Amino acid sequence: MLGKEGKTLLYSVGATRDAVLAAERSEYEQGVRIDESVMLAGGLYRSGRIDGRPATQRFLGDWFSTGPLLARVPDRWKIVDVSTTATRDASASEVPSVAPTAVDLPWILPAPTKLVPHPRDTRTALVLPAQDTEPGMLQPLTSTLAVLSDKRSPGLVRCIDARCRHQTIGDLQWRAESDEVLFTTTDYERARAQSIYRWNVVTGTVQAIVLSDGLVSGSQRHWDVPCAVSASTLVCIAAEADRPPRLEAIDIDSGARRILFEPNKGLEADMAATAPARMIRWQDAQGREFTGQFFEAKSSGHPPPLFVTFYTCQGFLRGGLGDEWPLASLAEQGISALCINALPGFRLDYVDRHDQGRAAVESVVALLAADGTVDPGRVGMGGLSFGSEVTLWTLMHSDVVKAASVGSISPTPSYYLLNSLREAFRTNLRLMWQLGAPDETPGRWREISPAFQLDRIRAPILFQLPEQEYRMLLDYALPMLRRNQGDLYVFPEEAHIKFQPRHKLAAYERNLDWFRYWLQAYEDADPAKAGQYRIWRQMHPQGSGSMDRGRIHEEN
Structure with missing residues (x-):
């Protein structure tokens, strides 16, 4: 961060690289003591990558966030003189104050979901959750913008404009040298398109800066990174479903947009010519409205x-959440592809939360098949994280999907066992999955875990899992491999979302081959892939849900 006088840079450092390496080596030689911080599903020694190097990792938060072995060592602050580049340790008075949290605010306030102090005075911008939480939801769906004049005072200035009330508000920051708060909203009715507004907290006026058809943020990958901001300009990553990310400068007063860097212009032109995306909207049998991007x-x-892939479809859709299913390439090769947005909010009931995916897929297949847009007998599905769980749930409760691919796990007894030392994990699993230990809630386990529903899964499944997770799905993956219904690949040193370029490419290519094989009866003539197809020819769907792979050839 820039020092107040503009002549120095402040930064913090944790444990040194040498200290981390020594701690890792000590564990290797002396043995790793197993406690709640150890990732039992992953390797114990340097099984992940941090900043490009193999590293031992530990759980840090109350779910599955991880960090290096010595991540909890207190940070030390350094100061760099901009003119001389000389570096020194910061004194206690020079260390930046800790950013305020909800507990620092007056107790009468509803706990804000986001708060940003003004850099020059005592005001704090807040995002306050709506007071009327829908029954069965983890948290309110919408929020309201407000400013607290002083964190010691309960007095609030609330934004009363419709554009900052009952909205899904994400990024929040103060405009430099002004009384304006810049905030970003996500519009679920427009397939999660983002817009940025400015609110003058003195006059109360709200003005639009940019209304996008996709993403306008500080990052394509990380949802909590806002645009960079100066007194006059926002610098953002902008992207749409079929238009790759680019760096744009946006004038805050006029909204004028100027491209600063567009490295994938050629790809944009190719997609426009071969597989442009369009947003579609439909309702399921219950009247719930879904949106998706259709290639x-x-x-x-x-x-x-x-x-189809199901979860969230924001920004440039290289392949749905996790970027593993090349939607445009599928369309280019003759398989229409659809990324479906889940309904907004987090539903606490596991069945309700996951069955929305089945309902969305069945209803959109019926819609697109009614006018001959797609063949309802040749539907594939894939997903990562929640999308993986929804894919398996759909296979267990519907015959609409004929071949599937997943990149993550669904709940299994092994999943519970390998994480059960962590109290926060057990609490969250009971709250959001309604699961205790398998012997505590056996009925719920039989209802939702694929490990107990193998007789209902008839489609062949391609598993492409990270090393840190694959052990937790062996409860159902291995039985499927034994009966020639599944194919399992594991990517070393990968976590929940794969990031190594060679691994991403391998997942893309294998998914493309997989769905062309099952939905088009097509085999790539590349000799290097002969072994892959030899394995797949031995596989077959189970029971009445089987399909005739040769049908497309018969039609031709």
């Missing part, structure tokens, strides 16, 4: 197959 395959004389 339609060009007509070849008969309705094409359809691939």
Whole structure:
């Protein structure tokens, strides 16, 4: 961060690299003591990567966030003189104050979901959750913008404009040298398109800066990174479903947008010519409205197959959340592809939360098949994280999907066992999955875990898992491998979302081959892939849900 006088830079450092390496080596030689911080599902010694190097990791938060072995060593602050580059330790008076949290505010306030102090005075901008939480939801769906004049005072100035009340408000920051708060909203009715507004806390006026058709934020990958801001300009990453990320400068007063860097202009042109995306909207049998981004395959004389992925479809859609299913490439090769947005909010009931995916897929297949846009008998599905769970749930409760691919796990007894030392994990699992230990809630386990529903899963499944998770799905993956219904690949040193370029490419290519094989009866002639197809030819769907892979050839 820049020093107040503008002549120094302040930064913090944790444990030194040498200290971390020594601690890792000591554990290797003396043995790793198992406690609640140890990732039992992953390797114990340097099984992940941090900043490009193999590293031992530990759980840090109350769910699955991780960090290096010595992440809890207190930070030390350094100061760099900008003119000379000389570096020294910061004195106690020079260490930045700790950012305020909700507990520092007057107790009569509803706990804000986000708060940003003004850099020059005592005001604090707040995002306050709505007071009317919908029954069965983890938290309110919408929020309101407000400013606290002093953190010791309960007095609030609330924004009364409709654009900052009952909205989904994300990024929040003060405009430099002004009384304006800049805030970002996400519009679920427009497939999670983002917009940025400015609110003058003195006059009360709200003005739009940019209304986008996709993402306008500080990062394509990380949802909590805001645009960079000066007194006159926002610098943002902008992206749409079929337009790759680019760096834009946006004038705060006029909203004028100027591209600063657009490295993938050629890809944008290719996608526009071969597989442009369009937003579609539909309702399920309960009248719930879903949105999605649809990459339609060009007509070849008969309705094409359809691939769907379910979770969140923000920004440039290289392959849904986690970027593993190349939607545009599928469409280019004759398989229409659809990324479906989950309904907003987190539903506490596991069945309700996951069955929305089945309902969304069944209803959109019926809609697109009604006019011959897709072939309802050739539907594939894939997903990561919540999307993986929804894919398995759909396979367990519907015959609409004929082939599937997942990149994450669903709940299993092994998942519980390997994380059960952590009290926060057990609490969250009971709250959001309604699961205790398998012997405590056996009925719930039988209802939701694929390990107890194998007889209901009929489609073949491709598993492409990170090393840190794959052990937790062996309860159902290994039985499927034994009966030639699954194919399992594990990527070393990968966590929940794969990040190594070679691994991403391998997942892309294998998913493309997998769905072309099952939905089009197509095999790539590349000799290097002969072994892959030899394995897949031995596989077969189970029971009445099986499909005829050769049907497309018969039609041709």
